[in-house]
Amino acid sequence: MTGTKQRILEVAERLFAERGFSGTSLRTIIGEAGVNLAAVHYHFHSKDALLEAVILRRLEPVNRERLAMLEACEHAARGGPPPVEDILRAFIEPTVHLVRDPQRRGSIFARLMGRLHAEAASAFAEIAKKHFGEIGRRFKEALERALPEVPQSEIFWRMHFAIGAMAQTLRGSPELEALSGGQCRASNPEDAVPRLIAFLAAGFQAPVSIPHAQEKVS
Amino acid sequence: MTGTKQRILEVAERLFAERGFSGTSLRTIIGEAGVNLAAVHYHFHSKDALLEAVILRRLEPVNRERLAMLEACEHAARGGPPPVEDILRAFIEPTVHLVRDPQRRGSIFARLMGRLHAEAASAFAEIAKKHFGEIGRRFKEALERALPEVPQSEIFWRMHFAIGAMAQTLRGSPELEALSGGQCRASNPEDAVPRLIAFLAAGFQAPVSIPHAQEKVS
DNA sequence: GTCTATATGGGGATAGAC
DNA sequence: GTCTATCCCCATATAGAC
Numbered sequence: 001m002t003g004t005k006q007r008i009l010e011v012a013e014r015l016f017a018e019r020g021f022s023g024t025s026l027r028t029i030i031g032e033a034g035v036n037l038a039a040v041h042y043h044f045h046s047k048d049a050l051l052e053a054v055i056l057r058r059l060e061p062v063n064r065e066r067l068a069m070l071e072a073c074e075h076a077a078r079g080g081p082p083p084v085e086d087i088l089r090a091f092i093e094p095t096v097h098l099v100r101d102p103q104r105r106g107s108i109f110a111r112l113m114g115r116l117h118a119e120a121a122s123a124f125a126e127i128a129k130k131h132f133g134e135i136g137r138r139f140k141e142a143l144e145r146a147l148p149e150v151p152q153s154e155i156f157w158r159m160h161f162a163i164g165a166m167a168q169t170l171r172g173s174p175e176l177e178a179l180s181g182g183q184c185r186a187s188n189p190e191d192a193v194p195r196l197i198a199f200l201a202a203g204f205q206a207p208v209s210i211p212h213a214q215e216k217v218s
Numbered sequence: 219m220t221g222t223k224q225r226i227l228e229v230a231e232r233l234f235a236e237r238g239f240s241g242t243s244l245r246t247i248i249g250e251a252g253v254n255l256a257a258v259h260y261h262f263h264s265k266d267a268l269l270e271a272v273i274l275r276r277l278e279p280v281n282r283e284r285l286a287m288l289e290a291c292e293h294a295a296r297g298g299p300p301p302v303e304d305i306l307r308a309f310i311e312p313t314v315h316l317v318r319d320p321q322r323r324g325s326i327f328a329r330l331m332g333r334l335h336a337e338a339a340s341a342f343a344e345i346a347k348k349h350f351g352e353i354g355r356r357f358k359e360a361l362e363r364a365l366p367e368v369p370q371s372e373i374f375w376r377m378h379f380a381i382g383a384m385a386q387t388l389r390g391s392p393e394l395e396a397l398s399g400g401q402c403r404a405s406n407p408e409d410a411v412p413r414l415i416a417f418l419a420a421g422f423q424a425p426v427s428i429p430h431a432q433e434k435v436s
Numbered sequence: 437g438t439c440t441a442t443a444t445g446g447g448g449a450t451a452g453a454c
Numbered sequence: 455g456t457c458t459a460t461c462c463c464c465a466t467a468t469a470g471a472c
Contacts, residue, residue: 004455020337022241025447036457041449043455118336118389119238129393136397156398157413163394164386165379171336173378175347179354180374194428195375199421206420210412222437243465254439259467261437 005043007033010105013054017112020119021051048123055116055127058109063135065094070142081146084201091139092166092197096189107189114171117163147204154208162200169196223261225251228323231272235330238337239269266341273334273345276327281353283312288360299364302419309357310384310415314407325407332389335381365422372426380418387414 011033015024026047030037044050069090073082095110116124136159143155150158169192177185185191229251233242244265248255262268287308291300313328334342354377361373368376387410395403403409 020238020240022238023337027446027448037448038450038458039456045449047448115336117386117391118333119241125392129396132393133397136394140397153398153401154413156394156402157410158417160386160391160394160402161383161414161417163391164384165382167386168335168378168382173335173381174343175350176354176374176378176381178347179351179358180371183371184374184378192375195372196379198424198427199376199379202424203417203421206416209416244467245464255466256440256468257438263467265466 004033004035004039008035008040008043008050009054009057012050013058013105013112014108016051016054017108017115020115021124022119026050051123052127054112055124056131058106059113059127059131062094063131066090066135067138069094070138074142081148082142084143084146084204085197087139087142087146088162088197088200088204089193092193095166095170096193110170110189111172114167114169117167118171143204150204150208154210158204161203165196165200169193222251222253222257226253226258226261226268227272227275230268231276231323231330232326234269234272235326235333238333239342240337244268269341270345272330273342276324277331277345277349280312281349284309284353285356287312288356292360299366300360302361302364302422303415305357305360305364306380306415306418306422307411310411313384313388314411328388328407329390332385332387335385361422368422368426372428376422379421383414383418387411 008029012024012029015029015032018024026037026040030040040047040050044053070087073086073090076082076086095113097106116128140155140159143159144150144152147155226247230242230247233247233250236242244255244258248258258265258268262271288305291304291308294300294304313331315324334346358373358377361377362368362370365373
């Protein structure tokens, strides 16, 4: 039966999300998945490759949907730049409302993404660089067109801040939820995403006060 | 000689920041510190306790300076609420321009804080909850006064986003720096902090569009 | 306070039978 | 494809001499 490979992927995804990559051992994974240790090395070749498989399984559809949403809102804008909110939504929503996933597995992967943004796992760093390059450029261009008054390098900074806020939201923050006394359950994407988009859109549109050397300002 | 304890603390801080907690072994630490393995267990009792010592050594002065800066800007506002920018600066700058540290050790700890915000290390979760509670409440109150038009629960959300953006900035992001072709070196606090504050201040002042149940709106 | 030596367990990976 | 058995190394932690 080849449910084995699937079960490994799903348990690994959950445990990596909960405990991090280096905090999760293959033996824990196989224990919860009820499979044999050798099966992991048979289906994937190493722990690093398992992580890569876990990520790619979700990231590729997410990135496809991101581009589709971006193109849709650009088309809707009929030549002009779409509103910043729409561009941000195209980037953020596919990560949360993951594909057409009946269970809540999407949010588990979202937590994994948020967590891996912070972890050292070199395997992830390469994957991120490889798969983020194209997406990043595409959204950067869209944001530049939508924000002609913001210099190019400042767009990078603000994308940086935005991704941090998004990653924090994806992974959740126990101490802040505790502080709010349950008023803000960041783990609930339906509550979080519209607020996040409003916050980030305002940030992107903030006036630029820091001098930027040798740049086209529009 | 008790340089041993110091050297362990400093090497551990750097390695935890670079590779994460579970990604760093005591053996790597003692190798770089040039001390004996048993010395770690003698001076600290366990790896968890070592992490706690590493964090507390920096976090307590940081939180003191945060409160001092907050009180200073509140005093300067003479009864009225201080500008949001000043409140944010009081929270962010002490993490970066750490105490009066001659070397660049401050930024190493900053990276550690950014990274640990994401890692599972239960030891850190407890420390964060304990030491963030007071600071969090204090800054939440200040932000509420400065933003009377923003409902209370929305303040929590925006603090959440802000801390995510701050943590990302503290820890740096190789893929974004690569994308920018070196235009935005997030690891350089002097460049990052003023931009981060401007971005976050705009986000905090964004108009509130999502309905908030049963709350004082001012 | 600092060392050597060692206890004890867990880690990723592989060979080879079935 | 799946299993058992095992290699080999690394992990945290401790005991006890100096």
